[in-house]
Amino acid sequence: MFQNTFTAENGEGLIALTSSFPGEIRALEVQSGKGYIIQKGVYLASQPGVVLETYLQKKLAAGLFGGEGFVMSRLSGEGIVFLEIDGSVVEYDLDEGEQIVVSTGYVAAMDESCTMELLSIKGVKNVLFGGEHLFNTVVTGPGRVFLQTMPLIGVAHALRPYMPSGGDINIDTSGD
Numbered sequence: 001m002f003q004n005t006f007t008a009e010n011g012e013g014l015i016a017l018t019s020s021f022p023g024e025i026r027a028l029e030v031q032s033g034k035g036y037i038i039q040k041g042v043y044l045a046s047q048p049g050v051v052l053e054t055y056l057q058k059k060l061a062a063g064l065f066g067g068e069g070f071v072m073s074r075l076s077g078e079g080i081v082f083l084e085i086d087g088s089v090v091e092y093d094l095d096e097g098e099q100i101v102v103s104t105g106y107v108a109a110m111d112e113s114c115t116m117e118l119l120s121i122k123g124v125k126n127v128l129f130g131g132e133h134l135f136n137t138v139v140t141g142p143g144r145v146f147l148q149t150m151p152l153i154g155v156a157h158a159l160r161p162y163m164p165s166g167g168d169i170n171i172d173t174s175g176d
Contacts, residue, residue, distance in 0.1 A: 005048075017045055021152055023086040028075075028109075035076035037116075038083060038109040041152075047079030074112065083109060087150025094141025101136050105151040111143030 006015055017025055028036065030050050037055055046052065055074035075081050085108045092100055094114065101119060110116070118135040139145050 003052075015045075017082055019044075019084050021084075021086050023084060023148065023150065024089050026083045026085055026089055026146070028081050028083060030075050030077055030079055030081050032078050035074055035112040036081070036109050037112050037114070038073045038075060039107065040072060042083045042085060042108050043073055043075075044082040044084040046075070046081040049077050049079035050075055050081050051077040076112075083146075085109075085146065086148045086152050086155075088148075090147045090149060092145045092147070094139065094143055094145060096142045098141045100139050100145060102139070102147060104135055104137050105153055106147050106149075107137055107139060107145065108148040109146040110139055111145075113141070114143040114145060115140045 006013070019025055025044060030036065030046075043052055053074050053076070055072045089108070094100060104118075107116065117138050117140075119138045120135055
């Protein structure tokens with residue numbers, strides 16, 4: 001809803017950007033007619049010519065059950081945008097009609113020429129014992145897809161077994 005604007009006064013200036021979670025900050029050039037769809041929380045900063053707006057998934061199921069969410073963001077206009085991507089970034093260039101299937105939550109950004117939908121995981125054993133969700137995300141080209149290798153929600157799930165439960169935290173202060 002609100003964005004800070006920084007302006008250098010009395011000459012050139014420098015802005016340092018940092019990530020709030022271990023990962024990469026990726027600079028992309030947004031051009032007229034070539035925008036991006038990004039996951040919520042990926043936008044970090046941009047030049048004034050970049051327009052950030054809400055983007056609603058056209059398919060309700062993709063929004064409700066896909067880890068990317070129903071409400072995403074669209075970047076358009078012209079200028080440089082900085083994205084905060086959890087973990088490392090893996091990029092794929094998809095040809096017309098080419099698809100990539102990924103676990104939900106791993107799509108950080110994609111060219112707006114790509115489409116996204118859900119693929120339900122078949123089989124009771126796969127759902128119960130596969131360690132995955134009920135759906136995978138399918139991105140169809142043409143365009144570039146940016147995947148994140150360590151989405152925050154995945155890290156939270158991985159750490160859950162090691163966190164104390166029931167509000168009890170036992171700390172040994174005996175010094176041994």
